[in-house]
Amino acid sequence: MPRMKGAELITDYLIANDIPYVFGICGHGNVGMLDPLYEARDHIKLVSPRHEQVAAHMADAYFRVRHQPVATLTSCGPGSANIVMPLACALTDSSAVFAITANVPTSQFNRSPFQEINRHFQADFVNVLRPVVKHSYQPTRVDMLPLALRQAMTTMLSGRPGPVNIDVPFNVFQEEDDVEMPPPAPPFNTQRSGASPDDIARALDMILNAQRPVLFIGHGVTLSEASRELTEFAKKLGIPVISSPNGMGCIDMTDPLSLGFIGRNGAFPANEAGRRSDVVIAIGGRFDDRSASSWMPGYSWNFPHTKLIHVDVDPAELGRNYPPDLGILADARTFLRQLLAELERRGVKSGGTKEWLADIAKWRAEWETFVRPNFDIHASPMRPERVVADCQAVLPADGIICCDVGVSHNWYMQFWNARKPQTMLNSWGFSGMGFGASGALGAKLAAPDRPVVAVTGDGCFTMVPHVLCTAVEYDIPVVWVIWNNFGWVSIRDIQLGMFGGREYGTMFHQGANKKPFNPDFAAWARATGVEALTVTKSEDFRGALEHAIKANKPFLLDVHVDAEVRPPSTGAWELPPTPYKEPVFGQRFIPDAAPVK
Numbered sequence: 001m002p003r004m005k006g007a008e009l010i011t012d013y014l015i016a017n018d019i020p021y022v023f024g025i026c027g028h029g030n031v032g033m034l035d036p037l038y039e040a041r042d043h044i045k046l047v048s049p050r051h052e053q054v055a056a057h058m059a060d061a062y063f064r065v066r067h068q069p070v071a072t073l074t075s076c077g078p079g080s081a082n083i084v085m086p087l088a089c090a091l092t093d094s095s096a097v098f099a100i101t102a103n104v105p106t107s108q109f110n111r112s113p114f115q116e117i118n119r120h121f122q123a124d125f126v127n128v129l130r131p132v133v134k135h136s137y138q139p140t141r142v143d144m145l146p147l148a149l150r151q152a153m154t155t156m157l158s159g160r161p162g163p164v165n166i167d168v169p170f171n172v173f174q175e176e177d178d179v180e181m182p183p184p185a186p187p188f189n190t191q192r193s194g195a196s197p198d199d200i201a202r203a204l205d206m207i208l209n210a211q212r213p214v215l216f217i218g219h220g221v222t223l224s225e226a227s228r229e230l231t232e233f234a235k236k237l238g239i240p241v242i243s244s245p246n247g248m249g250c251i252d253m254t255d256p257l258s259l260g261f262i263g264r265n266g267a268f269p270a271n272e273a274g275r276r277s278d279v280v281i282a283i284g285g286r287f288d289d290r291s292a293s294s295w296m297p298g299y300s301w302n303f304p305h306t307k308l309i310h311v312d313v314d315p316a317e318l319g320r321n322y323p324p325d326l327g328i329l330a331d332a333r334t335f336l337r338q339l340l341a342e343l344e345r346r347g348v349k350s351g352g353t354k355e356w357l358a359d360i361a362k363w364r365a366e367w368e369t370f371v372r373p374n375f376d377i378h379a380s381p382m383r384p385e386r387v388v389a390d391c392q393a394v395l396p397a398d399g400i401i402c403c404d405v406g407v408s409h410n411w412y413m414q415f416w417n418a419r420k421p422q423t424m425l426n427s428w429g430f431s432g433m434g435f436g437a438s439g440a441l442g443a444k445l446a447a448p449d450r451p452v453v454a455v456t457g458d459g460c461f462t463m464v465p466h467v468l469c470t471a472v473e474y475d476i477p478v479v480w481v482i483w484n485n486f487g488w489v490s491i492r493d494i495q496l497g498m499f500g501g502r503e504y505g506t507m508f509h510q511g512a513n514k515k516p517f518n519p520d521f522a523a524w525a526r527a528t529g530v531e532a533l534t535v536t537k538s539e540d541f542r543g544a545l546e547h548a549i550k551a552n553k554p555f556l557l558d559v560h561v562d563a564e565v566r567p568p569s570t571g572a573w574e575l576p577p578t579p580y581k582e583p584v585f586g587q588r589f590i591p592d593a594a595p596v597k
């Protein structure tokens with residue numbers, strides 16, 4: 001057995017698992033890890049952004065684009081405390097991050113050394129991260145590392161992926177022991193579960209007997225890389241597809257079978273199809289409040305009147321919100337392949353959904369008539385639709401859009417047509433501000449040959465403006481489009497609606513006369529060495545974006561967008577006890593025979 005330092009073993013294990021990067025920030029707690037990383041710099045690269053939040057968002061986004069994990073490295077105490085939020089984003093969106101945190105020396109446990117948290121238990125960082133990781137490991141001796149590393153890597157990538165934490169005391173990086181390198185974990189997606197033949201037969205019977213079937217797909221379909229199978233199955237039987245945000249692009253969203261997103265900020269044809277369907281096949285999705293109109297029947301869905309086949313790798317998601325008529329614990333791609341094989345075996349060549357698709361075409365036409373004219377309006381500041389449309393016109397099909405949080409995201413949910421899987425990144429489960437602006441750096445490292453555009457609110461960007469420094473230091477040519485509406489406008493709109501039109505603490509103002517305020521983002525970017533343009537009228541945006549992408553260097557566009565144009569709701573969203581608003585376009589539909597109130 002070779003004699004090694006703990007930090008050398010960790011480094012070698014990362015390399016053995018094909019981990020190409022460590023995104024991290026130094027501290028006295030983890031300097032012991034930096035030296036072996038220096039030695040191994042030809043195999044694994046350290047990228048050091050200016051805030052730990054950014055490091056973890058970068059790792060999360062890298063995984064989403066490439067389905068290959070990256071490690072983060074943070075020091076003891078505050079540095080690691082900064083990754084709680086981004087790990088929550090990764091956990092709630094099922095993304096992998098191998099989070100190495102440092103801790104105080106074991107010999108000082110419970111003596112309150114510098115940066116120890118110990119009121120409840122010694123070196124208690126694992127309990128800080130406990131709710132936001134799949135599992136925590138705290139090897140306190142070098143000879144505990146092989147098992148901890150192998151289990152952590154395996155846990156992160158198996159089943160439903162998610163972040164793991166390996167918390168390493170200061171001395172464990174430094175100390176030596178005779179240790180065997182553990183075998184690498186099975187790479188992502190190499191171990192897949194499937195459905196029983198009986199369940200496949202039952203599922204297909206239900207689907208073939210349906211008059212109005214709908215597929216509802218979530219991140220599980222993206223994660224299992226089932227785009228081809230999904231598209232083939234949908235096309236063969238003529239079944240329309242509703243996508244939750246992280247499932248977008250699994251079917252080319254310009255395909256007539258793609259209905260887009262559902263819920264309050266969804267598209268009208270999706271809500272109309274969802275609430276009128278007789279069988280829903282949900283794959284790798286979880287019916288969260290925003291994609292289920294807060295579970296109020298008749299807005300997006302009509303369970304249990306509608307029959308539900310629910311497929312997921314995580315038993316906790318089967319029946320979390322709607323008890324399925326048929327629940328299947330299986331990997332999305334395996335399930336779809338099994339369905340396709342069963343179709344083949346039965347000799348089924350097509351489905352009988354012609355009338356259903358004709359209804360859908362009618363709803364699509366109504367929706368287009370309602371929304372399309374606004375896409376052609378030129379204005380200053382820009383209308384939101386125009387920003388989305390111009391991004392769509394400029395970005396190639398494999399270009400990556402990394403969305404931040406807020407009103408801009410609602411517009412992209414409603415109108416962005418992702419053409420390919422893993423091209424539209426969303427912080428959906430936790431909605432952490434800064435994910436888009438930071439994640440774009442990780443996405444670009446994952447896909448260096450494709451354009452990466454972050455669409456980020458002025459509020460979101462101001463939380464992580466130092467991403468500009470990282471882009472310059474490491475030459476990461478990301479384009480940031482700042483959706484500048486001079487405030488936390490998504491929250492302002494909720495406030496205005498709930499409290500009689502009074503605004504307080506939701507817009508950016510300067511001075512007693514409440515002049516709208518924001519920094520000059522373009523000047524700020526130039527100060528860090530990033531090229532930038534300010535766009536105040538819609539005629540200038542498309543050319544500016546083309547120019548920024550072509551420049552192939554870090555670029556910021558400060559785009560002034562009208563804060564008074566709101567996305568049209570087509571479903572509902574309820575925050576009890578506040579009464580919800582009826583949709584702006586479309587109506588609740590309760591079927592006659594539905595056993596619902």
Ligand SMILES: Cc1ncc(C[n+]2csc(CCOP(=O)(O)OP(=O)(O)O)c2C)c(N)n1
Nearest residue numbers: 406407408433457458459460487488489490
């Ligand atoms: C870290 C974090 N803090 C607060 C929130 C709550 N929040 C959600 S959207 C939003 C405003 C976003 O402002 P901006 O980026 O300017 O986007 P806009 O809504 O104006 O388009 C806030 C404060 C959050 N989701 N994440």
Ligand SMILES: [Mg+2]
Nearest residue numbers: 457458487489
């Ligand atoms: Mg804003």
